[in-house]
Amino acid sequence: MTYGWMGNLLRLNLTDKTFKVEPSKKYFSYIGGKGIANRIMYEEVPAGTKPEDVANKIVFAVGPNTASSAPTSGRLTISTLSPFTKFNAIVDAHMGGDTATQMKCCGYDAVIIEGSSDTPVYIYVEDDKVEFRDATHLWGTTTTIATKEITKETENGTNVTTIGPAGENLCNLSCVINGIAHCGGAGLGKIFGQKKLKAIAFNGKKGVQLADPKRVKELNDYVMKDLIGSNNNHVVPTVPQSWSEYDNPRSRWTGHPGMTWGAAEGGPVVTGESAPGQPTLVGFRCQKAVFDFGAVAEKYTAKMTGCTFCPIRCYASMAVPQMEKKWGVPGRHANTCLGNRRESPLFLTYQDVEEEGDGKMMAGMYSAILDDDMGLWDNYGELLATLSYFMKDDYKLMKQILTEEEFAAIDWTKRETGDLTFLNDIVACLINPEHSLYNLTMGAYYVSEKYHDILGDDYLHSQAMALWGPLGGKRHHGNECAAQVGMLTNILYNRDGMCHTIVNITGSGLPYDIQRIIIEDLFGVGALDKPANYTPINEAKVKFAKFGVVRQVLHDSFTLCNWVWPMTFSPRKERQYKGDLSVEAQYMSAITGGDWTEERLDDAAERIIQLHRAMTILQAGTNDMRNEHDVISNFIFDMDPDKAPFTEGTVKLEREDWQKTLTLFYREFGWDEKLGCPTRATLEKFDLKDVADELEAKGLLPA
CATH class of the missing domain: 1.10.599.10 (Aldehyde Ferredoxin Oxidoreductase Protein, subunit A, domain 3)
Incomplete structure (x- = not known):
C-alpha cells in the first residue's frame, strides 16, 4: 500500500475530450506539489513553447501531506508557462481553499490538463468519474455565477475552480478562483481561457492513507500546543495579555479580550486570550479584518475563515449591509491581505457612510468583490502600481496611451470624489481587448516593452512599481526584509x-x-x-x-x-x-x-x-x-x-x-x-543527468 501519496495522476485532454489514469510513483522523489508539477512540465512541454500554444499544459499537483490533517495542509500548486514575465518561463500558482483536498480525495496526486477545446467546457471529476461538460451557458459569467451554477449541476460538496471574463478575454493578469474568494494567480486564467476551459470541479470521497496515524495526531497536537502562532506565524500578540512576555502592535496575533467578531450570527463573539497550549482557541488569534482595514472593521466581521485544515483562519468574512444599500453590491465577502484592497488606493478620497474610515474599508471590499468576480489578478499589487503610475501627473501617461474618445468616456471625477463605480468603469476597460487599457494587464515587463518610447527604463526600475527586477516580478518581501x-x-x-x-x-x-x-x-x-x-x-x-x-x-x-x-x-x-x-x-x-x-x-x-x-x-x-x-x-x-x-x-x-x-x-x-547556472556535477548530484544532457546539447551547460 502507498501511504501519503494516492499513486495516480489524471491526464485530461481537452482536444479530444478523453482522460487517462496513470501511475504517479515515478514522481515521488520530487515530493509532490511544485516538485511533481515542475517535473511533468519539464518532461512534456518543450523549451521554447509559448504560454498560448496548444502544447503548453496546466498541472495541478498536491503532496503527501495534503489532506493528512496536519495544520495548514490544504495547499495546491498549479504550474504552467508565465504569460506575464520575460522569457515566458515556468511559473507556479499557489492556491488555498478546498481544491487541493477535493482533488486528492478523488484519488490523484496530479492532474494534467493538455490540448485545447474548440468550444467552452468545464471538467467534472468525482472520484473515478470524469466528465467534459459543455460550458457555453457559463462563458461570459462571473466566477461567482459560474461557481453557483456548476455547484447546482454537480453533486453536493463539489469544489469549483473557475475563471471569469478576464481569463476568457485572455488578460495576462488573470487568475482562477475557487470557493468564490481563493485565488490562483500567475496568469493562470489566461491559460484556462486560451484552452476554452471555464472551470474544473472536484468532488472527492476517498480517504488518504497514513503510515502512522497515531504519530500524525501526536505531531498535530505538538504543533498546535507548542509551535504555531498566528498568521505568518507571528508568535506575540498585538497588545499585552496575561500570558505574554512581549507584545507588538504590528503582529497579526490580533485577537484579545474585548476584540470581537462583531457581526457574528447570534451576536458578537469575543476573541479573548488564546494562550499557547490551548489548541481549540487558535482560530481566535487572527482577527484579520482589523489588521487589514483598521478598527472600523471589527463590528462588520462575521467570522474568520480560510483553507481546509488550517487553524489560523486568516480570511476575514465580512457582513456590510451598507454596501448593498449604497453601492448595489453584495455586502458579504471574504479575503485577506492585499486581496482586501486591490485597486481601491486609486481613489483620492473615500465616501464614508456611517463613520469615519468605513468608506476606505468598503472601497477595499468593493474592489475585491469586483476583481474576484472578473477573475482579474492584481499580481501582489502590480496592477495597482501600474494604474497609479499611468494616472500620476494629471493623467499625463494615461492620455498618451488612450485615444481621445477613450479618455473622455471615463468619468475621472468619480476617482476624485470616491465614487466606487469608478472601479467598474476601469475594470470593464481593463478586461476589454478592444480598449487601450487592456494593455496594462499584460504585466509590467510587457507594458514596458509596448510603451518604452514614453516610459524609458524608469517604469520598470522605479520605487513606485517596486518590482524585484526588470524581469517583471513584483518584489515580495525583498530588501526591506532582512537585507x-x-x-x-x-x-x-x-x-x-x-x-x-x-x-x-x-x-x-x-x-x-x-x-x-x-x-x-x-x-x-x-x-x-x-x-x-x-x-x-x-x-x-x-x-x-x-x-x-x-x-x-x-x-x-x-x-x-x-x-x-x-x-x-x-x-x-x-x-x-x-x-x-x-x-x-x-x-x-x-x-x-x-x-x-x-x-x-x-x-x-x-x-x-x-x-x-x-x-x-x-x-x-x-x-x-x-x-x-x-x-x-x-x-x-x-x-x-x-x-x-x-x-x-x-x-x-x-x-x-x-x-x-x-x-x-x-x-x-x-x-x-x-x-x-547549475553545473553538470551539481545536476548529477541531484539525479538530474537527463537535464544536464539537454543543457549540454543546447550549449547551455557551463564549461
Whole structure:
C-alpha cells in the first residue's frame, strides 16, 4: 500500500475530450506539489513553447501531506508557462481553499490538463468519474455565477475552480478562483481561457492513507500546543495579555479580550486570550479584518475563515449591509491581505457612510468583490502600481496611451470624489481587448516593452512599481526584509517570490535580539541584520537565504502553507521562543512510512530548485542568469539618496556588494559562480543527468 501519496495522476485532454489514469510513483522523489508539477512540465512541454500554444499544459499537483490533517495542509500548486514575465518561463500558482483536498480525495496526486477545446467546457471529476461538460451557458459569467451554477449541476460538496471574463478575454493578469474568494494567480486564467476551459470541479470521497496515524495526531497536537502562532506565524500578540512576555502592535496575533467578531450570527463573539497550549482557541488569534482595514472593521466581521485544515483562519468574512444599500453590491465577502484592497488606493478620497474610515474599508471590499468576480489578478499589487503610475501627473501617461474618445468616456471625477463605480468603469476597460487599457494587464515587463518610447527604463526600475527586477516580478518581501537575504528569495522565480520563510521570522513580533540569537545559532554570526541597519554580505546570510527558498519549495511541494511554516519560532517562553525545524521531516516519515530526516527532505526540495533553475535557462535560451535573469531594480540601490548603503535608517543595497552576494549564493547552490547556472556535477548530484544532457546539447551547460 502507498501511504501519503494516492499513486495516480489524471491526464485530461481537452482536444479530444478523453482522460487517462496513470501511475504517479515515478514522481515521488520530487515530493509532490511544485516538485511533481515542475517535473511533468519539464518532461512534456518543450523549451521554447509559448504560454498560448496548444502544447503548453496546466498541472495541478498536491503532496503527501495534503489532506493528512496536519495544520495548514490544504495547499495546491498549479504550474504552467508565465504569460506575464520575460522569457515566458515556468511559473507556479499557489492556491488555498478546498481544491487541493477535493482533488486528492478523488484519488490523484496530479492532474494534467493538455490540448485545447474548440468550444467552452468545464471538467467534472468525482472520484473515478470524469466528465467534459459543455460550458457555453457559463462563458461570459462571473466566477461567482459560474461557481453557483456548476455547484447546482454537480453533486453536493463539489469544489469549483473557475475563471471569469478576464481569463476568457485572455488578460495576462488573470487568475482562477475557487470557493468564490481563493485565488490562483500567475496568469493562470489566461491559460484556462486560451484552452476554452471555464472551470474544473472536484468532488472527492476517498480517504488518504497514513503510515502512522497515531504519530500524525501526536505531531498535530505538538504543533498546535507548542509551535504555531498566528498568521505568518507571528508568535506575540498585538497588545499585552496575561500570558505574554512581549507584545507588538504590528503582529497579526490580533485577537484579545474585548476584540470581537462583531457581526457574528447570534451576536458578537469575543476573541479573548488564546494562550499557547490551548489548541481549540487558535482560530481566535487572527482577527484579520482589523489588521487589514483598521478598527472600523471589527463590528462588520462575521467570522474568520480560510483553507481546509488550517487553524489560523486568516480570511476575514465580512457582513456590510451598507454596501448593498449604497453601492448595489453584495455586502458579504471574504479575503485577506492585499486581496482586501486591490485597486481601491486609486481613489483620492473615500465616501464614508456611517463613520469615519468605513468608506476606505468598503472601497477595499468593493474592489475585491469586483476583481474576484472578473477573475482579474492584481499580481501582489502590480496592477495597482501600474494604474497609479499611468494616472500620476494629471493623467499625463494615461492620455498618451488612450485615444481621445477613450479618455473622455471615463468619468475621472468619480476617482476624485470616491465614487466606487469608478472601479467598474476601469475594470470593464481593463478586461476589454478592444480598449487601450487592456494593455496594462499584460504585466509590467510587457507594458514596458509596448510603451518604452514614453516610459524609458524608469517604469520598470522605479520605487513606485517596486518590482524585484526588470524581469517583471513584483518584489515580495525583498530588501526591506532582512537585507540581501530577502532579495535573494525573490530572484529564483519567474514571478514575485511569494517566499514567506524569512518575513515570518523578521515579522514574528519578537524583539530583534531574541530573533538574532535563534537565527545565528542556526546559520552563523551575522545572519540577521537589525531592521534598517544593514551590513555587507557574509556567508551566514547566504545560508539563511538558501534555507528560506528551500523551505518554501518544500512547503509548496509537501504541501504546507508557507504563510505560516516553517516553525522557526514558538510563542512559548519556556522554549526560549525556539521552534522546531524538524517537524516537516517528522510528518513526512509518519505519513509515508519512510525514514526522512530534515537534511534528506531539504535535499529533495533543493533538487526541485535545481530543476526549476535549469528549466528557466532552457526557456530563456541563455545560461547567463546573473546578467539576464537575476538583475534587480535600480531603486533598490538608489532609494534614500541622502543615505549611504549600510548606514542606519535605510534598507537600500549597494551594487558591488550585490554582485558579491550573487557569487556567494551561486556557490551555495553549486552553480557556476560567474553565470549562476547549475553545473553538470551539481545536476548529477541531484539525479538530474537527463537535464544536464539537454543543457549540454543546447550549449547551455557551463564549461
